[in-house]
Amino acid sequence: MKLKPLAISFVALSLAACGGGGDSASTSGGTATQTPAAQTVSGVVATGLPLSGAAVNMTCASGSGATTTATDGSYSVAVKGAVLPCVLTATSSDSKIILHSVVPGAGSGSSNATAHITPLTELLVAQLGGQNPAQFVAAFGPTTAVSATAVSSAQSALVSVLKKAGFDPSSVGDFIAGAIAAGSHQGYDAILDTLQSTIASANTSLSELSAAIANSTGSTTAAASTLGTILAPANADCTSLKSGDHRLIKLSDGSAKLATVDATKLTVAISGTTYQLTKGATSCDFQTSLVPTAIPKA
Known part of the structure; x- marks a missing residue:
């Protein structure tokens, strides 16, 4: 008769050992709940x-x-x-x-x-x-x-x-x-x-570039043109003067020519000829006498 309680205790201990699982699960009313990973x-x-x-x-x-x-x-x-x-x-x-x-x-x-x-x-x-x-x-x-x-x-x-x-x-x-x-x-x-x-x-900012990207709609070419202008090198004294292609309009008759500006070297190339830009009275005032400037070969 004394063996029966011992047998019951052994079974209880065995069940407790089988139920071990660390912190990976808990039981409530017999239902296991998995801890979220x-x-x-x-x-x-x-x-x-x-x-x-x-x-x-x-x-x-x-x-x-x-x-x-x-x-x-x-x-x-x-x-x-x-x-x-x-x-x-x-x-x-x-x-x-x-x-x-x-x-x-x-x-x-x-x-x-x-x-x-x-x-x-x-x-x-x-x-x-x-x-x-x-x-x-x-x-x-x-x-x-x-x-x-x-x-x-x-x-x-x-x-x-x-x-x-x-x-x-x-x-x-x-x-x-x-x-x-x-x-x-x-x-x-x-x-x-x-x-x-x-x-x-380019004297710009990441936020300005980010805004331009967010607002870019339409063709990739148009978006690239906008970003190209933003990222183009700017003149140190006049941030609105950017390197790149610009349209030169003659006010007297409305005719236009393509002019390529180097904002850092202050040169403008028109029809294959390069001219020097000189600063005027204000920071964004530039002039050229349209006398070709000698550009040293690289």
């Missing part, structure tokens, strides 16, 4: 140089998270039970630089994803959303669709128009998840360096 998103925030101490905020179709970048611009944020897609905003420690990016997809995430946040992703979001990236992020909600196909198509269209405008980022195969070493001046980082120098030479 976390969606981890990591990447680099950089403009060429890494953005250290930048605040990164991620909002998904369901779930959100935040973190701060390390000294090399890297970040990682995990959100339990997150539902894709997600949008990201990175704000520099001095709040002077704000960049955006996206994590495409749909449904619950349960794996790692890479999403860099750079000037190229800023332009990509402008192309993808057809609006200011900050407005796109502000309007993002549970029903916003951001598919991998849509992102890929947007990048292809953006690369095409930027190449025609004179800036070629095509060597970066994936703006969002491509390999990058911030500050290395190689690969992706080198393209960011070139973009920054192009923007500085």
Whole structure:
């Protein structure tokens, strides 16, 4: 008779051992509940140089998270039970630089994803959303669709128009998840360096370029022409004087000629002959005597 209680105790212990599962599940009324897996998103925030101490905020179709970048611009944020897609905003420690990016997809995430946040992703979001990236992020909600196909198509269209405008980022195969070493001046980082120098030479800004991309409608040629004007080198004393082809109109009879201006060298080429421009009394007043100038051979 004494063996029976021992047998019952052994069975109870065996059942308890079989029911073990750590933190992966819990029981309530006999029903197992699986703990939601976390969606981890990591990447680099950089403009060429890494953005250290930048605040990164991620909002998904369901779930959100935040973190701060390390000294090399890297970040990682995990959100339990997150539902894709997600949008990201990175704000520099001095709040002077704000960049955006996206994590495409749909449904619950349960794996790692890479999403860099750079000037190229800023332009990509402008192309993808057809609006200011900050407005796109502000309007993002549970029903916003951001598919991998849509992102890929947007990048292809953006690369095409930027190449025609004179800036070629095509060597970066994936703006969002491509390999990058911030500050290395190689690969992706080198393209960011070139973009920054192009923007500085044109005396424009990333926000102006982004707005032009968002507002570009119609043909690729027309969009490239607009971006080409924005990205053209500008004169240091007169930002409205841009290098490139201009139409020279003779006021006396309305006739026109094509003139190619070099805003940095202050020259204008008309019908194969190059003339020197000289500054007038005001910053954007330039004159030429239409006397050809000697241009040294390269």
